[in-house]
Amino acid sequence: MTKTLIVSNSTTKGPEIFASLQGEGLHIGRPTAFLRLAQCNLNCTWCDTRYTWDWQSFDIHVETKRMTIVEIENAIDDLGMSRLVLTGGEPLIQQTSLIPLMCSLHDKGYSMEVETNGTIFPDSELLPITECWNVSPKISNSLVDSGVRFNEIALRKFVKLPNAYFKFVVQNKDDISEVNGLAEYLQIPMRRIFLMPEGQTTAKTNEISSWLAPVCVNEGYRFTPRLHILLWGDERGR
Numbered sequence: 062m063t064k065t066l067i068v069s070n071s072t073t074k075g076p077e078i079f080a081s082l083q084g085e086g087l088h089i090g091r092p093t094a095f096l097r098l099a100q101c102n103l104n105c106t107w108c109d110t111r112y113t114w115d116w117q118s119f120d121i122h123v124e125t126k127r128m129t130i131v132e133i134e135n136a137i138d139d140l141g142m143s144r145l146v147l148t149g150g151e152p153l154i155q156q157t158s159l160i161p162l163m164c165s166l167h168d169k170g171y172s173m174e175v176e177t178n179g180t181i182f183p184d185s186e187l188l189p190i191t192e193c194w195n196v197s198p199k200i201s202n203s204l205v206d207s208g209v210r211f212n213e214i215a216l217r218k219f220v221k222l223p224n225a226y227f228k229f230v231v232q233n234k235d236d237i238s239e240v241n242g243l244a245e246y247l248q249i250p251m252r253r254i255f256l257m258p259e260g261q262t263t264a265k266t267n268e269i270s271s272w273l274a275p276v277c278v279n280e281g282y283r284f285t286p287r288l289h290i291l292l293w294g295d296e297r298g299r
């Protein structure tokens with residue numbers, strides 16, 4: 062049976078397979094192809110990609126497109142990049158179909174990063190072919206029940222992967238003690254933790270960054286801006 066994936070779809074630009082710069086984390090600023098997959102198992106209050114999963118507010122038939130692995134691979138190849146970021150939504154919901162796509166792209170020499178909320182641990186076939194796991198566990202500012210957003214078993218397995226980096230979305234100063242507690246509880250090495258300001262506008266991310274950057278200096282966390290927001294706002298396909 063032909064394997065397919067449900068891809069996020071923009072009414073103006075088509076399926077969200079596009080070239081841009083990595084906007085966050087370890088590989089920030091690197092030219093990269095992106096594949097944005099639809100569906101998520103969380104519903105964070107400040108989510109900036111609600112169109113990938115919020116079918117109360119968005120039309121699933123408009124916002125998604127089911128594509129074969131071959132169609133997706135061809136679209137990625139057409140971008141002419143050597144790197145790929147798999148993002149969402151939550152990409153690992155569809156990991157069974159991701160395996161053949163990622164294996165084929167790996168054989169062609171692509172370096173791949175997967176962005177995930179840390180609630181689903183990847184299939185063993187994906188581990189050796191993924192350069193970097195960008196794990197973003199959600200904290201209480203997401204307003205998602207902790208029993209849904211916090212999968213301790215999965216997160217502890219991610220901590221054991223030397224190529225897993227953790228990004229916490231910070232909204233207010235109270236968030237720092239929560240991150241401190243999680244980092245200590247899960248024993249995440251500090252050099253693998255990024256703090257990132259929440260916000261879908263330059264003004265909002267700058268406001269949080271103004272106090273978050275000094276916090277990172279004092280506490281020893283890595284800081285990541287949201288480069289794509291600074292460059293392009295919240296425009297889709299960027």
Ligand code: SF4
Pocket residue numbers: 101102103104105107108109110111149150151178199
């Ligand atoms: S996990 Fe990510 S994609 Fe899912 S609701 Fe939260 S912010 Fe949005």
